[in-house]
Amino acid sequence: MINYLNTQDISGKKVIARFDFNVPLKDGQITDSTRIDLSLDTIKLLIEKGASKITMMSHLGRPKGKFDKKLSLEPVAKYIADKLGIEVVLTESATDRGIKTLLSLPTTKLVLLENLRFHPEETSNDSEFSRKLASYGDVYLNDAFGTSHRKHSSVHGIVSHFDHKNVIAGLLIEKELIALNTVLESPKKPFVGIIGGAKVSDKIKIIEQLLGPVDHLIIGGAMAYPFLNAKGYSIGKSLCSEEDVILAKKILSSKNHAKIILPSDHIIAENPDSAPEFSEDENIVDEMMGLDIGEKTVAKFSDICSKAKTILWNGPMGLFEIEDFSRGTFSIAKSLSENTECFSLVGGGDSVSAVNKSGLSRYMGHISTGGGASLEYIEQGTLVGVQALKHGLK
Ligand code: AMP
Numbered sequence: 001m002i003n004y005l006n007t008q009d010i011s012g013k014k015v016i017a018r019f020d021f022n023v024p025l026k027d028g029q030i031t032d033s034t035r036i037d038l039s040l041d042t043i044k045l046l047i048e049k050g051a052s053k054i055t056m057m058s059h060l061g062r063p064k065g066k067f068d069k070k071l072s073l074e075p076v077a078k079y080i081a082d083k084l085g086i087e088v089v090l091t092e093s094a095t096d097r098g099i100k101t102l103l104s105l106p107t108t109k110l111v112l113l114e115n116l117r118f119h120p121e122e123t124s125n126d127s128e129f130s131r132k133l134a135s136y137g138d139v140y141l142n143d144a145f146g147t148s149h150r151k152h153s154s155v156h157g158i159v160s161h162f163d164h165k166n167v168i169a170g171l172l173i174e175k176e177l178i179a180l181n182t183v184l185e186s187p188k189k190p191f192v193g194i195i196g197g198a199k200v201s202d203k204i205k206i207i208e209q210l211l212g213p214v215d216h217l218i219i220g221g222a223m224a225y226p227f228l229n230a231k232g233y234s235i236g237k238s239l240c241s242e243e244d245v246i247l248a249k250k251i252l253s254s255k256n257h258a259k260i261i262l263p264s265d266h267i268i269a270e271n272p273d274s275a276p277e278f279s280e281d282e283n284i285v286d287e288m289m290g291l292d293i294g295e296k297t298v299a300k301f302s303d304i305c306s307k308a309k310t311i312l313w314n315g316p317m318g319l320f321e322i323e324d325f326s327r328g329t330f331s332i333a334k335s336l337s338e339n340t341e342c343f344s345l346v347g348g349g350d351s352v353s354a355v356n357k358s359g360l361s362r363y364m365g366h367i368s369t370g371g372g373a374s375l376e377y378i379e380q381g382t383l384v385g386v387q388a389l390k391h392g393l394k
Helices: 040-048 074-084 099-104 127-134 157-161 171-185 200-211 221-230 242-252 295-307 327-338 349-358 371-380 384-391
Strands: 014-018 053-057 088-090 110-112 139-142 167-169 191-195 216-219 266-269 289-293 310-314 343-346
Touching: 014 040, 040 053, 040 074, 040 171, 053 099, 074 088, 074 110, 099 110, 127 157, 139 157, 139 384, 167 171, 167 384, 171 310, 171 343, 171 371, 171 384, 191 200, 191 295, 200 216, 200 221, 200 242, 200 310, 200 371, 216 221, 216 295, 221 242, 221 289, 289 295, 289 327, 295 327, 310 327, 310 371, 327 349, 343 349
Parallel strands: 014 053, 014 139, 053 110, 088 110, 139 167, 191 216, 191 310, 310 343
Antiparallel strands: 266 289
């Protein structure tokens, strides 16, 4: 059983809390604050519920176990302090000797540990490092859904130092689990999966997993070319590896293959920088590459989406970062937004940024913050970090 923050008494307790503040930075400035913004409600609730100290921790980027000034959490500390109007003290490191003293000062409320991944022990789930992190709190809270598929100290090892009653899930994890479980355990029918993006091998398990419960599985984006190739269509210079065609053939010969729906036409170009042209049907001529789904396909996919009651969407329908090849992805976002009878769950980094870019994110049932984590949850039905929250490790 997971202890959710909403129902827990943490008054007067010191909380050590794992968040996902892994935001993109450019020249020391946060370029997209979504991940921090989504954590603010949990931080506010911890304050409201009377936590005596809140020590926040997160990773940022991939510093590979070494200090890197460019990946300091300093801009994050400043952003949270500005948003909440409370001082946030950033420590020199996650194992700084002064932290214990800092936590005994009556004035300090919010502490942010410096980037966890400046320490190689974080990713190796080192027991001494986990023990050190655990020593900063009476209670451990995890709200880092996007990192909860990783067996790292701050998500996994740390839990072994707390009784299960003192292991709590934050508001964001609660929301993510409710949305994912709605789709996976009791999807209203018709249930439609939409898988796009670029690499079949990364998503093969999710396709196999979804083919059972869904009524239709739409495959678009570069994911579609290995399937079209496996069916004997010509795909020109489109992204596609031999390995992916082998995987696609395997799926196309599996029990539920008839549920798979592929593009019937494409927007093509000589390369991503050249002008867009259209294919007449599934086939793409030799010197061209498919970069978006075509008009007939948009209509076909949108029609299926308009009748769905549950949709799970992962991966864009084309090279949406370039305007000429973004129409397919944005049209799918639009048809999801117009189907008010449907619960749509959008997961995976690129589909999330596509939906955000389309300006339609507020019409989606749920937008998952964790790309890899939501995929793994769909494949395996749980995550290491979620298991630790459920059962504890002590
Ligand atoms: P993934 O991480 O597998 O979801 O892949 C997302 C990436 O796939 C995005 O950067 C898209 O631009 C890219 N993508 C989607 N469709 C195509 C395509 N037809 N050709 C090239 N890249 C594509």
